[in-house]
Amino acid sequence: MKKILITGGAGFIGSHVVRLFVNKYPQHQIYNLDKLTYAGNLFNLTDIEKKPNYHFIKADIVDGEHMMKLFEEYKFDSVIHLAAESHVDRSISNPMEFVLTNVIGTVNLLNAARHNWQNDFEGKRFYHISTDEVYGSLGAVGFFTETTSYDPHSPYSASKASSDHMVRAYHDTYNLPIVISNCSNNYGPNQFPEKLIPLFINNIRHNKSLPVYGKGENIRDWLYVVDHARAIDVIFHKGMDGETYNIGGNNEWKNIDLIKVMCKIMDEKLGRPTGTSERLITYVKDRAGHDMRYAIDSGKLQRELDWTPSLQFEEGIRITIEWYLTNQEWLDEVTSGNYLKYYEEQYVER
Numbered sequence: 001m002k003k004i005l006i007t008g009g010a011g012f013i014g015s016h017v018v019r020l021f022v023n024k025y026p027q028h029q030i031y032n033l034d035k036l037t038y039a040g041n042l043f044n045l046t047d048i049e050k051k052p053n054y055h056f057i058k059a060d061i062v063d064g065e066h067m068m069k070l071f072e073e074y075k076f077d078s079v080i081h082l083a084a085e086s087h088v089d090r091s092i093s094n095p096m097e098f099v100l101t102n103v104i105g106t107v108n109l110l111n112a113a114r115h116n117w118q119n120d121f122e123g124k125r126f127y128h129i130s131t132d133e134v135y136g137s138l139g140a141v142g143f144f145t146e147t148t149s150y151d152p153h154s155p156y157s158a159s160k161a162s163s164d165h166m167v168r169a170y171h172d173t174y175n176l177p178i179v180i181s182n183c184s185n186n187y188g189p190n191q192f193p194e195k196l197i198p199l200f201i202n203n204i205r206h207n208k209s210l211p212v213y214g215k216g217e218n219i220r221d222w223l224y225v226v227d228h229a230r231a232i233d234v235i236f237h238k239g240m241d242g243e244t245y246n247i248g249g250n251n252e253w254k255n256i257d258l259i260k261v262m263c264k265i266m267d268e269k270l271g272r273p274t275g276t277s278e279r280l281i282t283y284v285k286d287r288a289g290h291d292m293r294y295a296i297d298s299g300k301l302q303r304e305l306d307w308t309p310s311l312q313f314e315e316g317i318r319i320t321i322e323w324y325l326t327n328q329e330w331l332d333e334v335t336s337g338n339y340l341k342y343y344e345e346q347y348v349e350r
């Protein structure tokens, strides 16, 4: 029996990871630790919250003393660390929040694990979940590999890069048993509608304009969130100590092409004449420091740990749109209150 701490389990990716682990490993105890910021929502987990191996702890990873106490109390033997501030645009308006949660919060967890494990690392693992954005921006060709130099440009990616370095430093300095993965853009159910795909689905639904940054030519590599959760499961169980694994969908899309595909499917699903949603596209001021292209080479993960994405994008995007349209209550709930204030501030000057 393992006691696995999953941080950020009420968020987008974390909730899919918690679900997978709770259902697949009934012999393990799964502790979901989350502060429940605007991005965390326990509605994401109603289907598993009554399971005997699921536990929720409301806590802030920035509180180092509390992390230390929780480790002493629960004796976690593994950590899968996803809790983070995750949205680039918010990091541009409020970088300190990102330093606190992503850097200080990560170091607090590293300290708590190190202190509690006391050099007895048998059966222990600290798994840090990171992003491909730490590698910076690619030109028209090439891919990020695990040996690509770090070159972050946004406060978000700089804070994640910093946390990755701290995790590696705890391995190299104190022998803490760590593993890291860096994943490309995720999409799927339960993503907070400030990120491109759920934001545009929600805007189309409400006939609101679709704010495309710059010329819409930036490229992202999209992976279905459940495939990311599957990769996390594989790396957690089979990844080599101290190693990094890149995770990606091999699925590059120019923003504007992706948006047009979404518009077409939304017209179909909402029974609107073809072209209705595309007319909502509005080109707005570009994001500051906007990375041009991300593309992941996930060959190491595929070769060494035998993982491949299970879902083709054409199917994944349809499932995703269908989910947001059948879960409008969820969308309405998370976009009320504070979110509206954020939305007005974020887009008013663009």
Ligand code: NAD
Binding pocket: 007, 008, 009, 010, 011, 012, 013, 014, 033, 034, 035, 036, 037, 038, 039, 040, 041, 059, 060, 061, 062, 081, 082, 083, 084, 085, 086, 087, 101, 105, 129, 130, 131, 132, 160, 182, 183, 184, 185, 186, 187, 192
């Ligand atoms: P998210 O913003 O949806 O969820 C983050 C969760 O962390 C929320 O539940 C929030 O309440 C919690 N949290 C935030 N600050 C906290 C704090 N101080 N203490 C405790 N909990 C806190 O993020 P996501 O998209 O699910 O991303 C999860 C992780 O995966 C992040 O580390 C992110 O950097 C990484 N990642 C995300 C993507 C992506 O496309 N979304 C891609 C690669 C890697």
Ligand code: TYD
Binding pocket: 088, 089, 185, 194, 195, 196, 197, 199, 211, 212, 213, 214, 216, 218, 219, 220, 255, 287
């Ligand atoms: P996003 O979902 O914020 O992810 P990331 O910036 O972490 O890759 O954005 C994906 C792409 O979509 C990125 O190139 C920025 C662009 N974008 C827009 O054009 N308009 C928007 O309103 C948002 C949120 C993003």
